[in-house]
Amino acid sequence: MFFARYRTLISGLLLIAGFLGIGVVNGPNDLIAPLAGISWLYTFLIGQSPAVFSGRWLLIIFVLFFCYDVILQLSFRRRSVEIISTSATITFPTDSASDNVVDRTQVIRANRPGVKAYHMRVSPQPGGTVEKKDIRIWYETKTNRKSSTPLFLGSGSSWDIIDEMEEPLPFHFLGPSVPSWMLVLMKSNLLVTRRLKIHYREPAVHEEYYYYSLLADKYHQNNITIRIHVPKKKGVDESVVSRIIARKIKDNVVEEILLKQLPDEHEDCILLEASTSTLRSGERFRVTWPHF
Secondary structure, three states: OHHHHOHHHHHHHHHHHHHOOOOOOOOHHHHHHHHHOOHHHHHHHOOOOHHHHHHHHHHHHHHHHHHHHHHHHHHHOOOOEEEEEEEEEEEOOOOOOOEEEEEEEEEEEEOOOOOOEEEEEEOOOOOOEOOHHHEEEEEEOOOOEEEEEEEEEEEOOEEEEEEEEOOOOOOOOOHHHOOHHHHHHHOOOOOEEEEEEEEEEOOOOOOOEEEEEEEOOOOOEEEEEEEEEEEOOOOOOHHHHOOOEEEEEEOOEEEEEOOEEEOOOOOOEEEEEEEEEEEOOOOEEEEEEEOO
16 A cells, blocks of 8 residues: 555656666665765765764654655645545345445544544445444544434435534644555544444345445555445345445456455344455445346
């Protein structure tokens, strides 16, 4: 993920290294030798007392970190929120393909102060409905659980929701400078888990396929996983499972994603999982399943 995000910067550094003559490296001397022809640079980096040598390399490390911080700040300045991971679980409470519940968990962090609301749209398939009472949203931090006050606009066929939080997402001015994987490893207080549970009631008569989609609308998303619990019941066999397909869609391009079958703690279900590392703006991650 890091190399994909900063491939332009890395390519530029490799190009500079090639320009300086760093080719096949057989040892430390091969890395220092190209600098010897640039006398001032060699003197600056190598030809000094240990104290000066250490101080100048600390300065170089500080400058590199400063440049790294500037790159991150410029990268995140248009993104108020970073979506670090998304996982969605699809279940069928009545063992019918048309009646499904989606439980979605997102780990997010704020890149600006004052982020206090989240906008989203909820739309079932044509002919289906989602009642307002069947949409639940809440937030979890490292220490407690926080409710929100969603503003619903629309009807059961399409909802436009502004999710107003009790208080702004936690923010620190150094937060955007810290890689997301490090925040996850540290279990930082800057991370917030957003939970969303929706009960979809799709048209139940002779629909060939049903689907659930995750759309990266404005911001790209990382570490996306969709799990689907297929009930073991009469008529659900391998032919039905083989018709469950995960896809990544961008404009006219469709890429099929591998679905893995996992052990399920509930013996009455077949558990399938599809995942992708990144959804960029405009991309859609969709899982379709047949009528059963």
